[in-house]
Amino acid sequence: MPTETTSKRGRPGYDQQSVLRIAVDVFNRHGYDATSMGILAENLGISKSAIYHHVPSKGDLLKLALDHALGGLEAILEQPEAMTGPADARLEFVLRQTIAVLVERLPFVTLLLRLRGNTDIERDALERRRAFDHKVAALISAAREDGSLRQDIDPRTVTRLLFGTINSIVEWYKPGGSLSPEKLADDVITMAFDGLHAAA
Amino acid sequence: MPTETTSKRGRPGYDQQSVLRIAVDVFNRHGYDATSMGILAENLGISKSAIYHHVPSKGDLLKLALDHALGGLEAILEQPEAMTGPADARLEFVLRQTIAVLVERLPFVTLLLRLRGNTDIERDALERRRAFDHKVAALISAAREDGSLRQDIDPRTVTRLLFGTINSIVEWYKPGGSLSPEKLADDVITMAFDGLHAAA
Structure with a gap:
């Protein structure tokens, strides 16, 4: 302009x-x-x-903002690495990229995660977010059926805890600080998949 | 009455x-x-x-509610299991009990976690919450120095991710459903410490 x-x-x-x-x-x-x-x-x-x-209108600003957050997340699932290969590798790719989008578009994803669903625009966005979550949940189930994820935790609980861990990043992560987005993603993946215990 | x-x-x-x-x-x-x-x-x-x-007053209701949440959390740290023994066992005890208090006092802890700090009552509560968080962070550091937690993740990141995982429970856990509080605590501890990967 x-x-x-x-x-x-x-x-x-x-x-x-x-x-x-x-x-x-x-x-x-x-x-x-x-x-x-x-x-x-x-x-x-x-x-x-x-x-x-x-x-x-204010609603148009909200729509543009949510579309920026959701567009970033949805694009992850269309990458070749999300679509082919073993389920656990696809899952790891999707979680890493989710963290990358979350950090890169931090205020936009924060807005998305705090939605209350009071308007049609919010409800549409929550619908798209649920569709994304369901696709990730399906990957978690697939990785578990492959035998690459432990069997003693319900996949629904795994999904909730993984999203809980990742989404909470918006509450504390400060871009530009000493923790790079890549190291953050490494740390989340390491804790979630290998655990915090030191190797014996 | x-x-x-x-x-x-x-x-x-x-x-x-x-x-x-x-x-x-x-x-x-x-x-x-x-x-x-x-x-x-x-x-x-x-x-x-x-x-x-x-x-x-409304403020008195808030104060009573926050005191119920914080009192539950603070009492954990005064249990003998939180005060003696190896740091990683104390940490595990404290995290399990934190999940138990969170589930048992779910709406009260939800209120605490959503505080914005606009009034003195809220700021006092946030101060007490920070003191609790700091004590847990100190346990995490101690367990890491002991060599029982992995060294390649900054203890501050570990603290943030563990609290992120645990606090997110208020957003989705439904008491009285098929997932008991004990199994939930087991699942969180297993994922955080042993990871989701199936044992080789």
């Missing part, structure tokens, strides 16, 4: 992506329901009408 | 514990900030003045 246009309407240099990034931060801080277009405008330092220049 | 007294003031049979339990459910559903005494009264089916008979 040419600067001439934006500078006429508010703080120059905003494009839809910057508006979206700031909106997602505000949603995560205040909750989506509690965030009005007025609060958004205040945080962006532009007028409400300038926001409408970028997106027609 | 004698029934004569309560029946004069509203629905008979409520005591402070029942009021507290219902209040915690309402806080978890609507968020503490968004819950007024009016909403509480509506959910209890009694008048606002009848609530004031049980507790002086």
